Amino acid sequence: MRSISKSTLQRLPIYLSFLKQHCDSEFVSATVISKALSLNDVQVRKDLAAISSSGRPKVGYCRCTLILELENFLGYNDNENAVIIGVGNLGTALLNYEGFEQYGLQVIAGFDIDESKIDEKRKIFHISKLKDLCKRLNIHIGIITVNVEQAQLCCDELVDAGITAIWNFAPTHLNVPSYVHVQRENMAASLAILSRHIKDNKNN
């Protein structure tokens, strides 16, 4: 994969969803995208140049080609399978969410330690089956939705099962070997920004 910055990477899905849902012209320029999304024109131009060489001066990008290039770059056509540990309220919601498929992610099973939650017909298995299933199906992505106290233990189990990318919804730091990437879904950080915004508005 070509190396691009994390902030560019995080903007690419935003371009993609704009191109797919809110744009129907055959050709589209960086200027049109930047205006529609209230982003900096130069930044959008640089982002798109990093993943595509199909843009033409004065014409812009063929929209369909750019969609394919973005999807390929983001790996949406690669179809990765993932597992979830912790089938509580959040874990259940993520396990049943069908929207991940459009991003090439299929959550194929959930694992829990609580016997009362095991229901193999609904793809929920006992945690003791994690390693065998991950190795057999060559799974690389693990999602953690257990409570904070159990998160490191579950993380270690995922690493032992061969997982190399972890999406962590537990609000805690996880220690992993250097070849494993942890993406923390930091709800506290997002909420802090929202409540700051509300406070600032009240003070003005």
Ligand code: ATP
């Ligand atoms: P619930 O309402 O079902 O308790 P919750 O999301 O509020 O859901 P949490 O305490 O956050 O509950 O735990 C989430 C899930 O993680 C629970 O189903 C729990 O059984 C499971 N869990 C906790 N520890 C482990 C573990 N070591 N291995 C696997 N699953 C675990």
